[in-house]
Amino acid sequence: MIKFLDLQKINAVYQEQFQEKLNLVLDNGWFILGDEVQSFERNFANYCGTKYCIGVANGLDALVLIFKGYIQLGKLQKGDEILVPANTYIATILSIIQADLVPVLVEPRLETYNMNPDLIAAKITPKTKAILAVHLYGQLAEMESIKQLAEQFDLLVVEDGAQAHGANIQCSVFSAPSIEKQAENLSHAVAFSFYPGKNLGALGDAGAITTNDAALAKVIRSLRNYGSEKKYQNEYIGFNSRLDELQAAFLNVKLPHLDADNYKRKEIAKRYLSEIKNDKIVLPISEQSHVFHLFVIRTENRDALQEYLLQNGIETMIHYPIPPHKQKAFAEWNTLSFPITEKIHNEVLSLPISPVMTMDEVDFVIKILNNY
Numbered sequence: 001m002i003k004f005l006d007l008q009k010i011n012a013v014y015q016e017q018f019q020e021k022l023n024l025v026l027d028n029g030w031f032i033l034g035d036e037v038q039s040f041e042r043n044f045a046n047y048c049g050t051k052y053c054i055g056v057a058n059g060l061d062a063l064v065l066i067f068k069g070y071i072q073l074g075k076l077q078k079g080d081e082i083l084v085p086a087n088t089y090i091a092t093i094l095s096i097i098q099a100d101l102v103p104v105l106v107e108p109r110l111e112t113y114n115m116n117p118d119l120i121a122a123k124i125t126p127k128t129k130a131i132l133a134v135h136l137y138g139q140l141a142e143m144e145s146i147k148q149l150a151e152q153f154d155l156l157v158v159e160d161g162a163q164a165h166g167a168n169i170q171c172s173v174f175s176a177p178s179i180e181k182q183a184e185n186l187s188h189a190v191a192f193s194f195y196p197g198k199n200l201g202a203l204g205d206a207g208a209i210t211t212n213d214a215a216l217a218k219v220i221r222s223l224r225n226y227g228s229e230k231k232y233q234n235e236y237i238g239f240n241s242r243l244d245e246l247q248a249a250f251l252n253v254k255l256p257h258l259d260a261d262n263y264k265r266k267e268i269a270k271r272y273l274s275e276i277k278n279d280k281i282v283l284p285i286s287e288q289s290h291v292f293h294l295f296v297i298r299t300e301n302r303d304a305l306q307e308y309l310l311q312n313g314i315e316t317m318i319h320y321p322i323p324p325h326k327q328k329a330f331a332e333w334n335t336l337s338f339p340i341t342e343k344i345h346n347e348v349l350s351l352p353i354s355p356v357m358t359m360d361e362v363d364f365v366i367k368i369l370n371n372y
């Protein structure tokens with residue numbers, strides 16, 4: 001059986017280093033916001049080319065805390081509208097609601113699965129205050145167009161990078177490789193998840209925020225720790241959303257390998273893209289910056305293809321089977337129509353892709369798909 005994602009195998013290579021880190025933290029006896037969190041924050045900020053990184057408990061909190069931070073700074077207020085792709089993982093939309101803001105859904109492009117900037121202007125009202133762009137499946141959203149719109153309508157830009165660690169490499173819009181770019185990117189923040197299955201995955205829940213905005217970084221650093229910078233002095237109504245010390249230690253082990261892992265993903269994607277030849281299957285668009293957190297194909301009879309692959313020993317997954325606006329949790333949206341989003345959810349299927357997948361396995365997936 002070719003597993004969709006073999007987390008045991010992915011992490012086995014680091015077992016010794018993980019043990020060493022565990023011993024180190026045990027010896028230190030400092031379990032909350034210690035040296036490992038601090039060094040991971042420094043390392044990840046360096047990696048992303050941003051001035052600040054704040055480690056938090058998970059990716060959902062990373063998004064919520066960005067919004068809560070902007071609220072504390074007076075840049076957002078309760079009831080403001082946030083534009084967000086209709087085609088995303090539910091966490092993106094939940095973050096807006098949990099920050100007492102209002103999500104306004106925007107259809108994606110069928111070709112990229114990411115928010116269609118051409119549809120943004122029509123959704124802007126006097127209450128619109130930010131765009132939450134998602135780099136779905138590891139592919140960058142159309143950030144140049146999104147930033148232009150944000151400038152034109154004076155909107156904040158927040159990015160959900162939960163699926164796109166490292167996609168900034170060779171891409172100047174996602175992060176800030178130069179000082180000029182950093183200034184340009186002020187008032188701009190990216191949320192990351194280190195959920196175990198992500199391109200950079202912890203051994204449990206973990207997340208982070210990167211930004212070049214000093215004021216935002218300061219307030220989020222406080223908000224994640226009960227609204228307190230100084231022990232037992234609370235400036236804000238805060239949260240307990242600290243990046244766990246052990247998870248930070250494990251992430252410090254894995255971060256130096258992220259680019260190599262992404263390279264392997266890209267190599268597999270390259271082979272899928274050039275060698276899968278089947279009229280019934282639509283392949284994703286190939287872009288230089290795509291880090292292929294997921295390799296998502298489309299086909300009309302998706303469930304039949306998934307069953308066929310399973311019969312042939314290939315595990316696949318669906319990201320995602322039900323669009324957010326059709327979820328029971330959002331009953332008030334259930335009658336809304338987002339035809340492109342719905343088509344995507346009906347047709348997508350994610351093939352196995354990971355840094356530990358062998359080329360023999362890739363060969364096999366290609367052969368079975370071409371025989372379909």
Ligand SMILES: Cc1ncc(COP(=O)(O)O)c(C=O)c1O
Nearest residue numbers: 058059060089091092162193195
């Ligand atoms: C696009 C997207 N946003 C946000 C999240 C939330 O991350 P977490 O599960 O770490 O809270 C996820 C991950 O599950 C995600 O895929």
